[in-house]
Amino acid sequence: MNRSTLSRKDFLKNATLGLAGLSFIPSAVSIPTGKTIGKNGAVANNYTLKNVRLETGFEYENGEVIATKTALFSIDIEDKKIKKIRPNQPSANAIDAAGLLMLPAFxxxxxxxxxxxxxxxxxxxxxxxxxxxxxxxxxxxxxxxxxxxxxxxxxxxxxxxxxxxxxxxxxxxxxxxxxxxxxxxxxxxxxxxxxxxxxxxxxxxxxxxxxxxxxxxxxxxxxxxxxxxxxxxxxxxxxxxxxxxxxxxxxxxxxxxxxxxxxxxxxxxxxxxxxxxxxxxxxxxxxxxxxxxxxxxxxxxxxxxxxxxxxxxxxxxxxxxxxxxxxxxxxxxxxxxxxxxxxxxxxxxxxxxxxxxxxxxxSVLQKANLAAQLYGYTTEFGLSRMLKLATAGPLPLDEKGLQQWPKGGDDADMIFIDASCSAEAVSRISAIKSLIYKGNIVF
Structure with missing residues (x-):
């Protein structure tokens, strides 16, 4: 299934990851791990996410960053923290992020x-x-x-x-x-x-x-x-x-x-x-x-x-x-x-x-987009740097393209966004599909 065409019903089946716009769950909904999402969207226990897209590095041509590399991972959430990032595992008990890009929440x-x-x-x-x-x-x-x-x-x-x-x-x-x-x-x-x-x-x-x-x-x-x-x-x-x-x-x-x-x-x-x-x-x-x-x-x-x-x-x-x-x-x-x-x-x-x-x-992502336009941050590298205006600091990749977020022990505050990389997210003001706060799936 193409990640950009997932329906509301499909995402409800995946623990509400991917709902377009803000739509709090009106009543308890069972999720694949057997846990429960309550009225405020909070997941009561720990869980695993699969098919999570993360940025892994930059692709260069003649010394210029021309693209951002990504790969799929599984992520364990425990006690409001990112417990572990692992190679992607197709577990039936994990919540499916459907290949959406995970970024630091704003x-x-x-x-x-x-x-x-x-x-x-x-x-x-x-x-x-x-x-x-x-x-x-x-x-x-x-x-x-x-x-x-x-x-x-x-x-x-x-x-x-x-x-x-x-x-x-x-x-x-x-x-x-x-x-x-x-x-x-x-x-x-x-x-x-x-x-x-x-x-x-x-x-x-x-x-x-x-x-x-x-x-x-x-x-x-x-x-x-x-x-x-x-x-x-x-x-x-x-x-x-x-x-x-x-x-x-x-x-x-x-x-x-x-x-x-x-x-x-x-x-x-x-x-x-x-x-x-x-x-x-x-x-x-x-x-x-x-x-x-x-x-x-x-x-x-x-x-x-x-x-x-x-x-x-x-x-x-x-x-x-x-x-x-x-x-x-x-x-x-x-x-x-x-x-x-x-x-x-x-x-x-x-x-x-x-x-x-x-x-x-x-939208602070819209503010990052505006800054990129005003100051000429139009390249893959420049656009990726402007994401820090939305996150108030954290970026997935450092200046050299080394992965610095997420790491085990980081707070489980993240979004899932319909974009291939940070640069696209800033340039296109891509749609937010899910928000997680302290491990709680908000939507």
Whole structure:
């Protein structure tokens, strides 16, 4: 049977591997191993997958990568881990992956799960003037109503992400006087409801400014909870003072052993000063290296080439990452320059459909495709490298074509995709056929 024409019925027979789109199993379904898939799609016990396509190396011609080699394997899943990768064995007791390509599951590293219109009737963005501060005023009006059903909408949004191959998200969550900690509590409930099939880390996000709306007391309260990062927003534009806001943010992170992830939209002198000030603060506090990020950081796209190189080198040395939504048009971020200087670059959808934006698809693979187009990563090798934007790092093959994923002991977080290799998956934004999270078959 051709793997690209497998029907819903065929894949149900194979433990739901290969269902097109997100379709949670409504009732218990027996699978070939005798185990059971419950309502949330979680496999209760350990199992083996057969006919799993993995990348094994590159094919070269005159020193150029012209194709990606693959082969079929059997994979043992045990205790949420990949236990063993073995030569393919046609066992009757194994779940058949039907020759689909297995890749690391995806991560959306910048999204707002706590405030969305997703799951409600279509609503376009309204005309607005006054920049971010006008949006703060709008949020103060609409957030009380949005909070009434934010848990259910967050769950629907998570399901959209899963359908696109995403198993994990970094979600910013509003912490400000309008929501107090209610937005956080509602999202935490949604994540608890999805804990067997989805993972997340949370950023306490002062969407209305740290001091502009006196969010500082609520941020201090949130910092004592199980959030992972202290967020920030345009300290000069919103709060009117770079040093005061940044010092507060950095100290709160240090005091509570959290990371930092700051929205920085400012593209002028204040944006550059904020970047440089954060670099200095992280260098003064080395334990923040590797756990500090700038989201958007549009100012990098406005600098001349030599300044981009200088700042990228400093960001890389300080261990400060950039989380970009891959903007295009009049603003093109210097992502190749950042990667050259070993800056950790990740991506996310940001808004899916809300009062800020309605163009989010939920697919970080689409973001990797966009980056490949923008920056000319059109070869087999270049396309394969862009997959790391979707996975937030892991790639099946290293730069020399040596297999580095999966290995025994890796977390069992993977997707099955209708593509012959990573390069094709990025170029064609290939269809996701199955998602596995911590060994649980989600669909």
């Amino acid at each position: 991560k959306d590293m910048h999204i707002h799960l706590d405030k969305t219109f997703y799951g409600e009737k279509w609503t376009a963005v309204r005309k607005r003037t006054g920049g971010v501060k006008s949006m703060i005023a709008l949020e103060q009006q609409i957030l009380p109503e949005m909070l009434k059903n934010s848990t259910g909408k967050a769950e629907k949004l998570i399901e959209l992400l899963q359908s696109k191959g995403t198993f994990f998200a970094r979600s910013h969550v509003n912490i400000e006087p309008s929501s107090k900690l209610n937005s956080l509590k509602n999202l935490q409930l949604a994540l608890e409801n999805k804990k067997d099939v989805f993972g997340a880390e949370l950023v306490a996000f002062p969407q209305h400014g740290v001091f502009y709306t006196d969010s500082a007391p609520y941020l201090k309260e949130a910092a004592k909870t199980a959030i992972d990062f202290i967020g920030g927003l345009d300290p000069y534009t919103i709060d009117g003072a770079i040093e005061k806001t940044m010092d507060f943010t950095v100290q709160l992170a240090l005091d509570n052993d959290k990371g930092i992830d700051i929205h920085l939209h400012e593209s002028g002198e204040s944006g550059l000063k904020t970047v440089e000030y954060l670099i200095d603060k992280v260098n003064e506090n080395p334990r923040l290296k590797g756990k500090t990020y700038l989201s958007h950081c549009f100012v990098l796209g406005k600098l001349d080439k030599s300044k981009q190189e200088e700042i990228a080198e400093k960001l890389g040395a300080a261990g400060i990452g950039i989380v970009s939504t891959i903007p295009f048009g009049g603003l093109v971020m210097p992502i190749p320059t950042l990667l050259k200087h070993h800056v950790n670059v990740m991506t996310g959808n940001d808004s899916i459909v809300d009062h800020w934006n309605t163009f989010g698809t939920g």
